[in-house]
Amino acid sequence: MGKEKDFSRNAEASEESKSYKKSGFAQLSDDEILQGFKDADARIVREYYYGYCRVAYCIYDKRYDLQSKPGMDFYSLAHEYYLYLCEHDFKPLEDRKPSMSLKTWMVNGFRFLLLDKLKEVVKEHRFESFEARQESRKMKFDVSDNQFEHELYQTIEEIGNLYYGRDSKNSIILKMLYIEGFRGKDVAMQLGMTASAVTQRCQKMMHDVVIPYFKRYFDASEYGSYLSFGDEDASVSNAPKMSMPRMSSMPRMMAECMCCEEATDNSNNIFNNKNNMEDMKKGRITPHWIDSLKENEIFVFGSNLAGMHGGGAARIARLHFGAVMGKGVGLQGQSYAIPTMQGGVETIRPYVNDFLDFTKHHPEMQFLVTPIGCGIAGFEAEDIAPLFESAKEMKNISLPESFWEVIE
Secondary structure, three states: OHHHHHHHHHHHHHHHHHHHHHOOOOOOOHHHHHHHHHOOOHHHHHHHHHHHHHHHHHHHHHHHOHHHOOOOOHHHHHHHHHHHHHHOOOHHHHOOOOOOOHHHHHHHHHHHHHHHHHOOOOOOOOOOOHHHHHHHHOOOOOOOOHHHHHHHHHHHHHHHHHHHOOOOHHHHHHHHHHOOOOOHHHHHHHHOOOHHHHHHHHHHHHHHHHHHHHHHHOOHHHOOOOOEOOOOOOOOOOOOEOOOOOHHHHHHHHHHOOOOOOOOOOOOOHHHOHHHHHHHHOOOEOOOOOOOOOOOEEEEEEEOOOOOOOOHHHHHHHHHOOOOOOOOOEEEOOEEEEEOOOOOHHHHHHHHHHHHHHHHOOOOOEEEEOOOOOOOOOOOHHHHHHHHHHHHHOOOEEEOHHHHHHHO
């Protein structure tokens, strides 16, 4: 029994090691991770802070049904916890018990935060039992072969864990869609993303990883049945009822299994033409590094509502371009703050809209938008860039290359 436990632990460590290597990290010690948090190292914060918080959120969502409660989405809680730690200079993590890992300590800290938040939830709302909730969400498989059903689950788990890391957003999206049976719009809501961002991410996973994985490792001729969908919608809106397809059908069917109901149709958009887009981008790509500005240029950075400009682009804005501590929104000196640390993508949208409106009234200014939300806030370009869709037509706005790649 002991040997089996050791083997399981070693296998898990091996998988984690692969994940770290894939993300460009050597496996860091808890002290190194904590120092990265203090230094506002965006890569370490994204990899470890949000990774640990996702573990906590998944655990407590099962117990408390967090996603159904206002203000209890993942990003709202993770951002509040991060700002609390910043305010206390990460001392709550330094004070952990010597025998307890940083990950375990953070999971417990996250729990205390959400329990405090739950007290604020309307009292008449009773928690639905976990069993009842699972029954209502359960993904129904049209599979008679138990061995195949097990293999399908295992394969999806392998794809998520091996290629993206156990706690990554991509892995969570795969599990929610294909194992837990969530609809695409529900995935977007829970993860604080737009529906189109989930669609784009899913398309990329299918193209880059999932379809090649099945082609390489499966001999589909062994499985005779065909993929079938739920009665309500045979389009891209739902995760499928699964039965193993012939491999020749896999690319088409995998595409049909895409998560979101609202894949954006850009076919009639003039800017789909590559030449037009290249002309539009010309001279409007924000430089990767900015240490000085022309007289009419404005440095646009991601902030938080408390105006704690301690790391990343916010720190640069404070040190060099007039950003004011305690001011989290709007124009300040030669900088403009857009809050990104108050919840999911939809909480950012109103501030982006206000910014876009501001740029229309100030055509004499040139606004250099940095990759807001894509550092310490934990989002990806695929999440944030769609908010700037209309900025394509505004000649006084420059966008990061990563945003152009998403919206072009």
